[in-house]
Amino acid sequence: MDKLNFSHFNVRSLCSNFVAFRDFVVDGQFDIFGLSETWLSEKIASSSLTIPDYNIIRSDRIGRGGGTAFYIKKCYKFQNLELPASESGLEQLWISIKINGKNICFGTLYRPPNVNLLGCLTDLENSISTFLPSYDMLVFGSDFNVDLLTNNNSKIVLMNFFEKYGLHQTVKVPTRITNSNSSLIDIIVTSCSDMITDTETLLMDDISDHCLVTCKVNVQRKTAGVRFSTFRDYKNFNLVEFDHDMYNMDFDKIFVLHEVDDIVNHFTKLVTYLFDKHAPYKKVRFTKPPAPWITTNIKFMMRLRNKALTKFKKHKTEAAWQDYKQLRNLVTSI
Structure with missing residues (x-):
């Protein structure tokens, strides 16, 4: 797939x-279907809501209304x-699926209109700060009850929250029409907009006054190109032996040569011989893509985060939770 x-x-x-x-x-053969405002309660058994070839998981609101759920094809x-x-x-309800070597995190969310938006974004920040470093995508x-057609x-x-975490909102047309x-x-919303295609809205008037929003997630397996890197291997470098060999090199010949090019060539030949002997070139094959953004400082901060x-x-x-949360959010932002 x-x-x-x-x-x-x-x-x-x-x-x-x-x-x-x-x-x-x-009929639509959907793979992963997230729902909000399910209006379910513990009195309603999941067995009465089964769909052939799908698993259901749910998170009901305690009280009237609300609730989230997922229908996931049984093949996943x-x-x-x-x-x-x-x-x-x-x-909010979150699941993870590993497919074609990609570890993807899916969520379905609902913010009731009478609930404070900033508080909800704080909870969402806690979630995505946990998930972003751990998953490929x-x-x-969601329905945040925020109209993105108004300013x-x-x-x-x-939108500033999404930008802060490098998230992209893909739906561009109205989804509730009266x-x-x-x-x-x-x-x-996604962390990898280049992997999302065919975003659509579908009228569902016979079921709800909201439109269905749907997209396709590119999960095609990509084989990383093989790379080779050549470098000097200092793993077995012995400084004492290196000093000894350097001391015994014929550097005196430099003083009897008259041409600058000859002097440079002789010196280069001696030094190259020394390093070829004590730190020979090594050719290594890499299959994982490079990750230059993971700097030494970030690795150090990751260790601090894990210790917390x-x-x-x-x-x-x-106090321990707040220390960990602060470090986690800082590492994710960086």
């Missing part, structure tokens, strides 16, 4: 039009990613 279909849909009560929704999913092995309890009211569908403060805050107005509130996480797991204190 070269492309994987990912969709998000604010279903506004999964039970109300489940038969129509089930038939739509089966996935992992349900656990998150700390939300303090803001942001509803992050994709999530209000909420839109500016949300007799009086149209708005773009259902979105697909180990400390938090051991002591489980709020």
Whole structure:
């Protein structure tokens, strides 16, 4: 498989039009289908919401309304990613799938309109700061109840947040259309815009007043080109032996030569012989792509971050969590 279909849909009560929704999913052969506003509760069994050849996972709101869920084709092995309890009211559900050597993190999110946006973005920051360093790609569908067709403060805050983490919003047309107005509130966001194609919105009037947003994720396996690098190998370099051989080299000949080119050539020949003997050239084959952005300082900060996480797991204190969170966010930003 070269492309994987990912969709998000604010279903506004999964039970109300489940038969129509089930038939739509089966006919469309969707791979991963994220839902928001499922309006499910613990009284509704998942067995009553099954779709042939799909697994369902869900996260119901405690109380009326809300809720998120995923339908994932059974041919994909996935992992349900656990998150700390939300303090803001942001509803989010995340899974990971490894396909064709790519480790991809998918999310489905919903922000109730009466919940503070900044608080939700803080919770989202905690999630993506954890996921971005650990996965090759992050994709999530959401309804933040922020209209991206208007230039209000909420839109500016949300788009600045995406820019901060190098995230790209791919939906460009209205996703909720009424007799009086149209708005773009259902979105697909990714960390790798070059791997997202065919973003579409589909009217779903018989199920919900929200449009379905869908895209294709390029999961084609890419074989890294083989690279060769040649360098001097100092692994077995012995400074004492090097000094001894250098002391016994015939440097005196330099003083009997008259032409500058001859002097330089003789000196170069002697030094090259020394290094060829004590630090010979080595040719190494590389298959992994280079990662020049992972500098020595970043590696050092990663070690500090990992130590802070180990400390938090051991002591489980709020101070340890804040130390780890600060280092984690700093490493991700850098």
